[in-house]
Every structure is written in C-alpha cells, then in structure tokens.
Amino acid sequence: MRDFTHWLSQTSVSLAIQNAIWLIAIMQTIHILAVGVVLSSVAAIGARAAGSADAAREVAARFMPWIWAALLALFVTGVVQMVGEPARTLVENQAFQAKMAMLVVALGIAAWFQSNTRTDRIVAINRSAVIMVFALICAIAIAGRWVAYLQAE
Numbered sequence: 001m002r003d004f005t006h007w008l009s010q011t012s013v014s015l016a017i018q019n020a021i022w023l024i025a026i027m028q029t030i031h032i033l034a035v036g037v038v039l040s041s042v043a044a045i046g047a048r049a050a051g052s053a054d055a056a057r058e059v060a061a062r063f064m065p066w067i068w069a070a071l072l073a074l075f076v077t078g079v080v081q082m083v084g085e086p087a088r089t090l091v092e093n094q095a096f097q098a099k100m101a102m103l104v105v106a107l108g109i110a111a112w113f114q115s116n117t118r119t120d121r122i123v124a125i126n127r128s129a130v131i132m133v134f135a136l137i138c139a140i141a142i143a144g145r146w147v148a149y150l151q152a153e
C-alpha cells in the first residue's frame with residue numbers, strides 16, 4: 001500500500017491538488033456541509049418513519065434523493081482529498097478503515113429502507129433502520145475526524 005500511495009502522490013492529478021491549497025479547503029467545506037445534509041435528512045425521515053406506511057413513504061420520497069446526492073458529494077470530495085494526500089487515509093489508518101466499513105453497512109440499510117417504503121412492510125422496522133443509519137452516520141463522522149489523529153508515521 002505504501003508503494004501505491006507513493007506512486008499516487010507523484011501523479012500529475014495528485015500534484016495538481018497538492019499545489020492548489022484552496023481546492024482542499026473547498027473540498028473539506030463541501031464534505032462537512034454534505035455531512036449536515038445527510039444527518040438532517042435522516043433525522044427528518046426518522047421523525048415521521050414511525051407514523052403510517054404512507055407517511056414513511058412520503059417523507060422517504062422527499063428526503064432520500066437529498067441523502068443520495070449528499071453521499072455522492074461526500075464521495076467526490078472525499079476522493080479528491082484522498083488523491084491529494086493518499087498516505088493519510090490509505091496507510092494503516094484504522095479510523096478510515098472503520099469509516100468505510102460503517103459506510104458500506106449504512107448504505108446497505110439505507111437502500112433496504114428505501115425499497116421497503118415502496119411496499120407495505122412493518123413501519124417499526126423502518127424506524128429501527130432509520131435509527132441505525134443515524135447512529136452509523138454519527139460514528140462515520142467521528143471516524144472521519146479521527147483520520148487526522150491515526151495517521152501512520
């Protein structure tokens with residue numbers, strides 16, 4: 001992995017990012033704003049997912065597109081930061097590994113929740129799914145911040 005991150009950090013794309021300090025600042029700002037969009041959208045869904053199946057369906061239809069769009073923004077801005085400084089995340093960083101593992105689980109539950117609201121399944125299960133995604137997103141945000149403190153030497 002060290003060979004790969006060394007190679008990546010010498011590519012023209014990585015060097016261009018490293019030389020544009022404002023770009024990293026913009027990526028970090030969008031990354032944090034997108035975290036806010038995801039968290040507030042999950043909370044909005046959670047507030048109504050305990051109601052009727054119709055209410056859960058309606059609120060999911062309104063907020064799930066925001067969640068997917070914000071996750072796309074997180075992915076793009078996260079990858080730009082990774083390419084700009086690959087060793088920070090990719091070399092033995094347990095916070096980053098935990099973050100990505102939790103993200104996969106959160107994405108799976110969110111996709112399951114979205115398909116579930118299209119049918120008339122039990123609403124209590126939807127509520128548990130929303131609570132789990134909210135807790136996972138909080139844990140992902142904490143892990144994201146810890147990336148900076150668990151960098152390999």
Ligand code: HEM
Nearest residue numbers: 028035074075078079081082088137140141144145147148
């Ligand atoms: C989708 C894929 C994602 C990638 C590739 C990614 C990547 C990154 C990277 C590279 C950093 C900078 C870490 C550092 O160098 O210190 C970062 C920071 C962070 N990420 Fe992500 N991330 C992703 C998704 C998420 C999600 C879903 C959340 C939470 C909703 C999140 C929350 C954070 C937070 C809170 C920080 C710390 C920002 C700061 O301290 O300025 N990220 N992420």
